[in-house]
Amino acid sequence: METNEIYLLKKNMQLENENFIVKKGTYLKVVGLHDVSDDLIPTKVVVQFDKINGHYLINEVDFKNQLENNSLYPITAPKYQINDCVTHQNHGNGTVTLSNYDKILKTYLYTVKFKTGSLVVLENDLRNCQ
CATH class of the missing domain: 2.30.30 (SH3 type barrels.)
Incomplete structure (x- = not known):
């Protein structure tokens, strides 16, 4: 540890x-x-x-x-930190505003601010900005 x-x-x-x-x-x-x-x-x-x-x-x-x-x-530590630029397949680029570990899903959920608004997204659905 x-x-x-x-x-x-x-x-x-x-x-x-x-x-x-x-x-x-x-x-x-x-x-x-x-x-x-x-x-x-x-x-x-x-x-x-x-x-x-x-x-x-x-x-x-x-x-x-x-x-x-x-x-x-x-x-495990969250893959993305607050203010990181991330890309979503359907929503484009956005900025991480919050991360939270979900005990049931056993993965991180991120609140991401996109041009169209803020969404809660699974960690696996995000990529680093290019």
Whole structure:
């Protein structure tokens, strides 16, 4: 795991030393790693949850176990960023104004401003401007 990687919880997660459970369907972002250089101290993964304030520490071993047990689904970074110029087969060139990962479709949806107006478009339907 690397800093800035994003995951989707596929199962509820009980946080160690915390009084609550994070529900499945919540996004988790890795914001840092602690004690990476010290082999005697287990590395802690610093995470931030979608819609939950604060940062939380998870043991690296526990985090890797969650990945192996398919409790976490890795989310790739969006292909296009806000203000990127993109081309759509039917609507021509436009500018990305918003991107959002769809949990059901398991892909990014982009709001793109075209000359004819703004539309929500699947990532696979877009190309970089020429």
